[in-house]
Each structure stands twice: as C-alpha cells, then as structure tokens.
Amino acid sequence: MTATSPQMRLLIIEDDRESADYLVKAFREVGYVADLAGDGEEGLAMAEGGDYDVLVVDRMLPKRDGLSLIGALREKSNRTPVLILSALGQVDDRIKGLRAGGDDYLPKPYSFAELLARVEVLSRRNVGPVEETTYRVGDLELDRLSHRVARGKDELTLQPREFRLLEYLMKHAGQVVTRTMLLENVWDYHFDPQTNVIDVHISRLRSKIDKGFDRPLLHTIRGAGYMIRDGIR
Amino acid sequence: MTAFGKLIRTTAFRLTLVYLFLFALFAASLLAFFAWNTRRLITEQITITVNAETSEITAIYNRRGLRGLVSAVDGRALRPGANLYLVTTLAGRAIAGNVGSLAPGVMGTEGWSETGYRRLEDTDNADHRALVLVSQLDGGFRLLIGRDLEERRRLFGIVAKAAQWSILVVVVLGIGGGIFVSRRVLQRIDAMTGTTRRIMAGDLSGRLPVGRSGDELDRLAENLNAMLERIEALMAGLKEVSDNIAHDLKTPLTRLRNRAEEALAKSRCEPEYRAALERTIEESDGLIRTFNALLMIARAESGQARGNMDDFDAAEVAHGIHELYEPLAEEDGMTLRVKTAPAPVHGNRELISQALANLVENAIKYGKPVAGAQGSVVSMDARQILIEARREGTSVLLSVTDHGAGIPERDRKHAIERFVRLDSSRSQPGSGLGLSLASAVTILHGGELKLGDAHPGLAATLVIPARDGLAAPAQDVPQKVA
Numbered sequence: 001m002t003a004t005s006p007q008m009r010l011l012i013i014e015d016d017r018e019s020a021d022y023l024v025k026a027f028r029e030v031g032y033v034a035d036l037a038g039d040g041e042e043g044l045a046m047a048e049g050g051d052y053d054v055l056v057v058d059r060m061l062p063k064r065d066g067l068s069l070i071g072a073l074r075e076k077s078n079r080t081p082v083l084i085l086s087a088l089g090q091v092d093d094r095i096k097g098l099r100a101g102g103d104d105y106l107p108k109p110y111s112f113a114e115l116l117a118r119v120e121v122l123s124r125r126n127v128g129p130v131e132e133t134t135y136r137v138g139d140l141e142l143d144r145l146s147h148r149v150a151r152g153k154d155e156l157t158l159q160p161r162e163f164r165l166l167e168y169l170m171k172h173a174g175q176v177v178t179r180t181m182l183l184e185n186v187w188d189y190h191f192d193p194q195t196n197v198i199d200v201h202i203s204r205l206r207s208k209i210d211k212g213f214d215r216p217l218l219h220t221i222r223g224a225g226y227m228i229r230d231g232i233r
Numbered sequence: 234m235t236a237f238g239k240l241i242r243t244t245a246f247r248l249t250l251v252y253l254f255l256f257a258l259f260a261a262s263l264l265a266f267f268a269w270n271t272r273r274l275i276t277e278q279i280t281i282t283v284n285a286e287t288s289e290i291t292a293i294y295n296r297r298g299l300r301g302l303v304s305a306v307d308g309r310a311l312r313p314g315a316n317l318y319l320v321t322t323l324a325g326r327a328i329a330g331n332v333g334s335l336a337p338g339v340m341g342t343e344g345w346s347e348t349g350y351r352r353l354e355d356t357d358n359a360d361h362r363a364l365v366l367v368s369q370l371d372g373g374f375r376l377l378i379g380r381d382l383e384e385r386r387r388l389f390g391i392v393a394k395a396a397q398w399s400i401l402v403v404v405v406l407g408i409g410g411g412i413f414v415s416r417r418v419l420q421r422i423d424a425m426t427g428t429t430r431r432i433m434a435g436d437l438s439g440r441l442p443v444g445r446s447g448d449e450l451d452r453l454a455e456n457l458n459a460m461l462e463r464i465e466a467l468m469a470g471l472k473e474v475s476d477n478i479a480h481d482l483k484t485p486l487t488r489l490r491n492r493a494e495e496a497l498a499k500s501r502c503e504p505e506y507r508a509a510l511e512r513t514i515e516e517s518d519g520l521i522r523t524f525n526a527l528l529m530i531a532r533a534e535s536g537q538a539r540g541n542m543d544d545f546d547a548a549e550v551a552h553g554i555h556e557l558y559e560p561l562a563e564e565d566g567m568t569l570r571v572k573t574a575p576a577p578v579h580g581n582r583e584l585i586s587q588a589l590a591n592l593v594e595n596a597i598k599y600g601k602p603v604a605g606a607q608g609s610v611v612s613m614d615a616r617q618i619l620i621e622a623r624r625e626g627t628s629v630l631l632s633v634t635d636h637g638a639g640i641p642e643r644d645r646k647h648a649i650e651r652f653v654r655l656d657s658s659r660s661q662p663g664s665g666l667g668l669s670l671a672s673a674v675t676i677l678h679g680g681e682l683k684l685g686d687a688h689p690g691l692a693a694t695l696v697i698p699a700r701d702g703l704a705a706p707a708q709d710v711p712q713k714v715a
Contacts, residue, residue, distance in 0.1 A: 092541045109521055111514070161556055187557055191587040192522055194667070195594050200560040223511070 008123050010034045011050060013043030013069070014058040014085070023056070026112050027119075040064025044072055052080055053123040056115070059086035059097065067100040074101040081122040085110070094190060113224035117176040135170035138217055138230035140209060142170050151209060161186070162205050169218070169228040178225035202226055245418045249411025256407065257400050264399070268392040272385055276364065279380045280345075283366045286316065287378050294370055302374070303329040316380050317350065317363055323373030332377070340375055343367050347382070362386075421450055425457075437465045481523065489516045526666040533584060533673035541581050544700055547629050548573035550582065551622035554589045562597050562618060569593070573622040576629040577700040580678045585631070585695070588674040588682075591667035592633040592693045593620065600635025600690060628680065629699045636690035645684040671695060 010032045014020040020036050027034040035050065037043035040061040047055055047069075055073075059066040070082050084102040086093060094105045104118050135142045139152045147163060149156045158166065165186050169177055179198040183189050202218070210216045219227050240246060286309075294302040302320060310318045310331035319330035321340055333351040350363050365379030425441050432439045440461060441454040496509030555571035562569035578585070602615035615636040622631050640648050649672045671693070672682040680697040 095541065107525075109517075111518075187553070189553075189557070189586060189590075190583060191590065192525060193590060193594065194522065195561060195597070197557060197561045200564050201557075204560050223514070 008032050008053045009051065010054050010056065010119065011037060011043070011047055011052045012056045013037045013040070013047070013061065013066070014056070015039055015061050016058070023112075023115075027116075030116065038062075040066070040069050044069050047073055047080065048076065048078065054119050055080055055082045056119065057082055057084055057102070059084055059088065059093075067097065067102075070101040083115075083118055083122055085115075111223075113176070113221075114178050114180060117178045117181065117225060120175045121172050121177070121181070135167070135173065137170055137173045137228050138215065140170070140217055140228075142167060149209075151213060156208055158205075158208060161201070162208065165201060165205055166209065166228075169226065172228075174227065174229045176221050176224045176227050181225070240412060240415050240419060243415040243419055246411045246415040249407060249414065253404060253407035253411070257403050260399050260403055261396060264392055264396040268389060271388055271392070275385045275388065279364050279382075283316070283364070283378050283380055287366055287368055287376065290376060290378070291368065291370065294374075294376075299372070299374070302370070302376075306330055306376075316378060317352075317365060319377040320370075321375045321377075328374075330377070335377075339365065340367060340377060343369055348379075350379075418450070425454065432461065437461070437468055478527065482520065485516055485520050485523075489513060489520070492516070523666065526670055529584075529587075530666065530670050530673045533670070533677045541583070542579055543582065544577065544579050545582050547576035547578050547585065547631050547697070548622040550586050550589060551576075551620050551631060554586060554593055555620050558590070558593045558597065562593075565597055565601075566616060567597060567600070568617045569597075569620065570617060571620040571622075574624065576622045576624045576631070578629045578678070578697050579700045580697060581674075584674045584677070585697070588671040588695055589620070589631055589633070591671050592695070593618070595667055595693070596633050596635040596637070596691070600637035602636050603638050603689075624699055627699055629697045630694050631697070632692055632694035634687045634690060634692040636687060639686060639689055639691040640684055642686070648684065649682060668693075 008031075010027055012020055012023050012027070012034060014023065014036070015038055017038070020038070024034045024036050035046060035052075037046050041063045043055075043057065043061065044064060057066045057069060061069070064072075066084060066086075070084075073080065073082075081103045082101065083104045083106060084097040085106055085108060086097065087108045094107075097105045103122055106115060106118060133144050135144070141150050142163075143149075144167065149158055149163065149166065165182065168182065168186050180192075182198050182201075183193070202220075206216075206218045210218055215230075217228055217230065219229065221227050290302065290305055293305045306318045306320055306329040309315060310329075315331065317330070317332055319332040319335070319340070320328050322328055325340060331353050333353040333355060335350050336348045339346055339348045345364065345366055347362060347364055349360050350365075351361065355361075362382045363379040364382055365377050367375060367377045370376055421442070421444070428439050428441050440458050443454045443458065444451050492509060492513055496506060496513075500506045500509060551571050551573050555569055559569045596618045600618055617636065619634045620632070621634070622629070624630070649668045668682065668684075675682045675695050675697060678697045680695065683694045683696055685692040685694065
C-alpha cells in the first residue's frame with residue numbers, strides 16, 4: 001500500500017502508550033509521518049501548531065476528552081479531517097462523535113487495515129476538495145450527472161445501487177475501501193452483517209464491469225477490502 | 234443499641250407515649266371539672282342553709298326579742314353536728330353561740346366570708362375553716378351563722394387522690410401496653426431483619442415470614458417477598474447469561490490460544506505462520522462480532538437506545554434490507570421477495586434494520602427447503618423468502634417468511650434466548666445472537682418478536698407499535714411488490 005506523495009503527516013492522539021506506539025510504527029511503515037500526543041491538551045496544542053493531513057483522536061483522553069478537543073479545533077476554523085477512535089461503538093455514540101465535528105468514527109477494536117483505509121480516504125479529501133463530475137479509471141468511465149457508465153466503447157447498464165457502489169469505489173480509486181466503509185457509505189447501515197453480503201454485491205458489479213475484458217479493474221485486497229485501479233499502474 | 238434502647242425507639246412505643254400524655258391530660262381535666270363542680274354545689278348548699286337559718290333566727294328575734302334569740306341560738310348550738318352560731322353585742326361581746334374564737338375582724342364585716350375558727354367545746358389545736366354569714370340585727374346586735382368547710386376539704390382530698398391514682402394507673406398501663414405492642418412489632422421486624430441479612434449475605438432463596446393476620450406488616454412482607462421472587466428470577470437469568478457468555482466467549486478464545494500455541498510449536502516456514510496468524514485474526518473478528526452483538530442487546534434491553542428514535546416508514550426498511558440481501562439470497566439459490574404497505578413507526582431505524590437483517594440472514598441460512606416426505610422435487614415457491622411490511626390495527630408487522638424446516642413450537646421460546654443454536658443449526662456459523670437481538674429491539678420499541686409456522690417453514694415477525702396519530706391505511710392502498 002502506498003501513501004500518496006508528498007508524505008502524509010498524521011497526528012495520533014491516544015493515551016494508551018502501547019496501542020499508540022503500535023499505530024505510530026505501523027503508519028511509519030507505510031510511509032506516513034506520524035506524530036504522537038499522549039493527552040488532550042498536548043494533542044490540541046500540536047494539532048493547532050503542526051500542519052497535519054489527518055488527526056486520529058481517541059475519544060477518551062486525560063486532561064481534555066476527544067470530543068471537546070475536536071470542538072475547540074473547529075471553533076478556531078481548523079478543518080483538518082479527524083478520525084475518532086472509540087471503545088464506545090454504538091450507533092448513538094457514533095452520531096455524537098460526528099456531530100462534535102469528527103469526519104469518521106471507528107470503534108475499537110479495529111484492524112489496522114480498516115484504520116489505514118479510512119485515514120487515506122479522509123486525507124484525500126483534504127488534498128482535493130473538488131468534486132469531479134466524471135470519474136475515470138483506465139477505460140472505465142462514470143458520469144455522475146447523466147448516470148452513464150461505459151467501459152471502452154461498451155455502455156454498461158447498472159442498477160441504481162450498483163451505480164452508487166461503483167461511484168464510491170471510483171471516487172476513491174487507487175485506495176483500499178473496506179467492506180464496512182462500503183456498508184456505511186453506500187447503504188448507510190452501521191451494523192455488522194454476519195454474512196458476506198457486500199462480497200456478493202461486489203462480485204455482481206465485477207461481472208458487469210470486468211467480465212469479458214482482459215484487464216480487471218476491481219481488485220480484492222486480502223484482509224482489507226477492495227480497490228478499483230488501472231492494473232498497469 | 235441495647236434491647237431497651239431499641240424498644241423505646243420503636244414507632245409503636247413513641248405513639249404510645251403520645252397517646253399516654255393525651256389521655257392523662259384528658260383524665261386530669263375531667264377530674265378537675267368534676268372537683269370544681271362539686272365544690273360549687275357544696276358551697277351553694279351551705280349558702281342556702283345558712284341564709285334560711287339566718288332569716289329564721291332573725292324572725293325569732295323580731296318576734297320574741299333578745300331572750301328568744303339567745304335561747305333559740307343556744308338551743309341550736311347544742312345539737313350534734315350543729316352549724317356555727319354567734320351573737321354579739323354592739324361592743325362585740327359574745328352573748329350566745331358555740332364559737333370560741335374567730336379570725337379578727339370577721340364580726341365587723343357584714344355579709345359572706347371564709348374564716349378560721351374554734352368552737353367553745355374544742356380542746357385540740359386543730360385549725361377549722363368555715364363559711365359564715367354575718368348580719369346586723371335591730372338594737373345593735375350581730376348574728377353570725379356559718380358552716381364548717383371540712384366536708385368540702387375532704388371531698389377535694391378524695392378527688393385529688395383519685396386523680397393521683399388514676400394518672401398512675403394510666404401511665405403504668407400505657408407504658409406497659411406500649412412495651413407489649415412494641416415488643417411484638419419489634420419481634421416481627423427483627424425476624425424480617427434477620428431474613429434480609431441472610432438474603433444480603435447471598436442466600437436469595439430466603440423469604441420473609443408472613444403472618445395470618447393480613448395486617449400492614451404482613452402486606453409489606455408479602456410485597457417484599459414478591460420483590461425477592463423477581464430479583465431471584467433476574468439473578469438466575471443473569472447467571473445463565475453470564476454462564477453462556479463465558480462459554481461462548483471462552484470456547485473461541487481457547488481455540489484462538491490453541492492455534493497460536495500450535496503455530497509456535499509446529500510451524501516451520503513463513504506461509505505456515507502466515508496462515509496461522511490469518512486464522513487467529515479471523516477468530517478474533519468473530520469474537521469481536523459476538524461481543525458487539527452482546528453489547529447491543531444489553532443496550533437495547535436497558536433502553537439506552539431510546540434517544541435515537543424518529544418517524545419513518547418500516548416499508549422503506551423492508552425495501553432497503555431486501556435490496557441489500559437479494560444478491561446473497563440468489564447466490565444461495567433462494568429468491569428474496571418483498572411486499573409492503575405503508576407502515577409508519579416511531580423508532581430507531583438502524584436497530585430495526587439490523588433486527589430485520591438478522592431475520593433475513595437466518596432465513597437464508599436455515600430456510601432452505603427440506604426434501605418432502607414424498608421426496609418430491611422442491612418447487613421454486615419453496616425456495617422463496619418473503620419480507621413483508623404492513624400495518625395491522627395499532628401494530629406494524631415486519632415479517633420474514635421462509636419455507637425451510639421451521640422451528641418446532643416447543644422450541645420457539647427457547648430459540649429467542651441468547652446463544653441458543655438449535656441442534657439443527659449447530660454446524661452453521663453464527664453467534665446465536667440474531668434472534669435475541671431482534672427480540673431485544675422489539676422489546677425496546679414496546680413490541681415483541683413472534684415466531685410462527687409458515688406450513689412449512691418459519692414466519693418470524695417483528696411486532697412494533699404503529700406511530701400514533703395515523704389512521705390505518707385504507708383497503709385500496711396499492712401494495713408495492715418487488
């Protein structure tokens with residue numbers, strides 16, 4: 001997995017030393033510049049001073065809790081994307097977190113792949129705020145206004161939900177998108193299905209956009225999720 | 234606290250003291266009223282007698298002169314138990330009567346007065362008192378007629394003594410009664426306290442003694458016993474749940490540990506380590522899912538999710554879940570269909586969606602048709618799962634019907650319990666929490682989860698109260714069928 005260059009700067013605000021060290025190490029391994037703050041006050045000072053692409057904030061912190069930290073940042077018009085980590089994983093906690101100004105919410109325990117995928121998607125938002133009307137990956141083209149999808153010269157017919165699924169994947173082309181992210185962003189459900197329901201939707205989509213073409217565009221990333229990209233790159 | 238200290242601190246005893254005081258006050262005032270009235274009566278009697286005699290003797294004097302007066306007074310004065318008589322001259326010298334001495338100045342004032350006196354024949358030094366009337370006769374003589382007040386004093390003594398005794402008796406009886414009543418109450422309270430101590434020490438099967446009288450203490454004990462009954466049932470449920478949690482979390486944890494151990498001991502090369510680690514992660518993901526489901530059930534059951542409720546149409550939820558699961562069902566060789574009519578509810582959309590999703594997942598997993606007794610070919614209809622949303626009276630029904638083996642009636646209640654996987658489904662993956670979560674969600678919304686027979690198959694229905702203020706849909710509302 002490659003981080004987009006130039007190097008992404010990440011601030012992790014987490015009071016549990018062990019998981020903080022693990023996160024810093026894991027993010028540095030995939031090419032991030034990762035800084036660490038151990039409590040809410042320190043985190044707020046560092047977030048205000050440093051120019052970070054994404055903040056990863058634990059919800060319960062000593063000295064100043066995560067939500068109030070985010071509130072203070074937003075009050076000062078600091079728009080740095082924030083991902084909230086929390087042991088409170090219920091729907092209403094999530095809503096509270098997003099209302100406080102967080103951009104994404106990930107309940108503990110999480111897999112690093114999930115966290116990384118979400119951080120990458122968040123930081124992208126910081127870099128390019130422009131919403132394009134047409135997405136292109138290889139010879140696959142999706143027009144968001146006319147809802148037309150074509151691969152090469154062939155026009156593809158997609159169901160509305162398949163269109164939204166592809167749209168989300170293409171918006172984050174070149175980035176890993178997890179099953180949970182798809183369920184949250186395409187279907188707006190925040191529960192955890194016990195079955196591989198997303199995989200079936202993906203394989204349906206795949207049969208429409210990749211079947212009969214030499215170069216597959218929709219890839220399965222083991223242990224993480226899916227990614228759409230031009231195979232050559 | 235000493236036993237006596239405990240006794241006098243009881244409510245019964247304190248009430249006794251209050252009543253005792255009030256009763257003593259009442260008795261005292263009754264006696265005082267009686268004494269005062271009697272005294273007034275005696276004084277009146279004396280006044281009448283003395284007045285009558287004075288006018289009698291005045292008449293004798295007027296008719297027969299001084300001689301007649303003296304003989305009449307002396308005659309009367311000698312009778313046993315006689316009144317007091319005294320006749321004096323203008324100079325104050327006594328000329329007739331039975332009075333030896335008087336308080337000074339009594340003869341000088343005309344009219345009624347009370348005085349100490351001594352009779353002529355008295356030899357003791359005792360002090361007597363009398364009520365006397367002094368009147369002026371023609372010729373400068375003065376006549377005193379009076380009556381001893383000994384009688385009145387004695388009566389007053391009797392009343393005072395009666396008061397003393399009766400108050401003493403009231404106090405003794407009252408305190409005794411108070412102690413008696415308090416001790417009875419205290420004994421029962423002590424029995425109750427003893428039982429509650431045992432219960433607090435952990436013996437939840439203990440019950441308070443209930444008497445036969447049906448008084449307030451018995452009623453209290455009965456209610457407390459009912460409460461204990463409920464607590465014991467809850468505790469038993471809790472214990473069962475925690476036993477189940479321990480079992481269902483410990484089993485995968487053990488597997489997890491065994492796997493890691495095995496990998497450490499046996500793996501030789503990187504791919505083997507990798508495979509072992511991947512299985513470990515899979516296993517822990519399963520654990521996390523189970524844990525999340527448990528937390529969610531706990532939250533739904535405790536009513537914490539009540540904050541996130543809004544108004545929506547359950548038919549939309551049915552369509553959403555149908556849309557999400559339709560490909561999965563198809564992949565499994567089933568058909569997922571949806572049929573809805575407007576079904577307005579007030580609730581937590583996310584939770585209701587999840588409950589319905591659980592039912593659909595169950596139907597896909599367990600709802601595959603079993604070969605009939607005749608071994609007939611399974612028809613397409615039997616492979617159909619139907620999601621239905623509609624309103625019925627004051628309830629909204631969200632049901633999922635399959636045509637699989639179903640659940641025998643005797644197992645249905647059991648199937649909703651946590652971690653229960655009926656024997657037929659043990660081999661299938663799953664946490665065994667799907668139905669419990671669905672049930673907890675309906676209970677949170679004030680409804681229930683109903684499991685019925687679809688002949689053959691299972692009809693699982695989420696019954697949720699319909700949103701208030703909306704009339705039942707008219708008959709001709711078009712049904713959306715997908």
